[in-house]
Amino acid sequence: MATSTVWVSIFLFALVLLAFAPIMTWVERKQSALMQDRIGANRASILGFKALGLIHPLADVIKMITKEDTIPTGAHRFLHFVSPFIAVAPAIISFAVIPYGGTYEMWGAHVPLVVADLDYGVLFVFAIGSIATYGSMLAGWAGNNNFGMLGSIRVSAQMISYEVALGITVVGLFMIFGTLRLTDLGVMQQETFRLFGFLEHFGWVEAGTKWIEWITIPMWGIVLQPLPFFMFLTALMAENKRAPFDTPEGESEIVAGYFIEYSGMKFGLYMMGEWIEVVVIAALLTAMFLGGWSLPWVNEANMIASWTPVLGENMANLAAMVLAVHVFLFKVIVLIWFQMLIRWSMPRFRYDQVMNLGWKILLPLSLANIVITALGILIVQGVTS
């Protein structure tokens, strides 16, 4: 039973994910147009039907597939061929551990809305992501182009630098929740805590005071670790190499950087990889910091229990599942919008600024965050025990 539902989730996921990439091109065009007071993509049409420019992704794909696939002279043919795949595959694979819902029991089936529920979930994403470096790095080298080489060197330095900060920023979160498993993180973030509970604890306010019981805060990662949320987002965006961190492809200096020698669908794969990574970043941040698939102040198990008398067990589970997927998608879309907002409002950082941000700001701040979090945990444990 379990294996069959896993195949369903893999299939659904691949479908949604691959549909996301072309739609992202549309979102990117329309949002940048809105921000720059333009109209944006609106020319492609089928029989005069324009659908707000949604036909453009289709036109793009047809163009890319039919374009000539060139291989430059003196290129390393095998590496030149294989690099785009190395760049795009990790982005898709890392989705395997991201839960987009809890586990639901219906009609005797056990439906977990995650492809692989791994004990070391977040580490898996980091490990797979570190392989993606090769896709960009080898691309520039294999094309036998000096601009490509410069792009390769920049991309490898940037990605290694930010991988260090990337891992360390979220250590505080793992210290609080005590797990790397993303489904556990999702369940734990459904809890709430009383914001002014300490007043009662120290005896400053009578026990059982109404307003203290009422003012509760969901235990979301972003509430417990607000600064690491933004540091993690920054590090992830730097790993993704999109503006403002796109020095490796800086077109005003090195033409297109590491993928300069690619045309057609191989070039398209690099674009697709970047857009899928935008979605991965949004999904990972949602699962770790924004409460995953649950609504704030709502405990999913209680919710299903309260629906069961009305809808019956199966329908209650099904309704909860549908709600979870929509909540998750909504949060992901908000974060995608936020990334686009950053991408279109910031100019490209200079190379030394990128390096300084990674090594001199993010890394020390995240190390300090570990110490402060540890102190906080000790204090809370000392007070409550």
Added chain:
Amino acid sequence: MRTALFWIFSIAAVASALGVVGSLRSPINSALSLVVSMLALAGLYVLLEAQFVGLIQVMVYAGAIVVLFLFVIMLLNLRGSGAAGAESQPIAKAIGALVAVAATLWLARTLAAGRAPWPDVEEGFGTTRAIGEALYTDYVLSVQVAGVLLLAGIVAAVVLAKKKID
């Protein structure tokens, strides 16, 4: 399934390890063979239920250290020259080959003596929690010493780099 995966990973590991030393024509090919070898080893770790070690192998060795190797190779633009002077050292080559053959024979003898079955491990073996508990209880001194050693390494690197800049 497990045995099949074992053979796939093992053959990949050995073949790519040979590729590391064999591809004199291009240092990039050597470095990439090293990556494949690391990944195959990670696969073997996961087969042995040591998932955490396998992941760290991918993250640190395949994903960071060999990237640095490649970075240096690209920066120095080593193309086609091969390992300098490797052809002109017949004695070193002979010794290397001898050691390799001896090691292979010894390994073959050990393997032929008795093939251990797949190990049965208790619940929770190789998880992050188990590794963390082992590191911070049984091996806490080693962890601390390694930490100090790494710190010394970082400081030394900074000092060396600073001297060159001034």
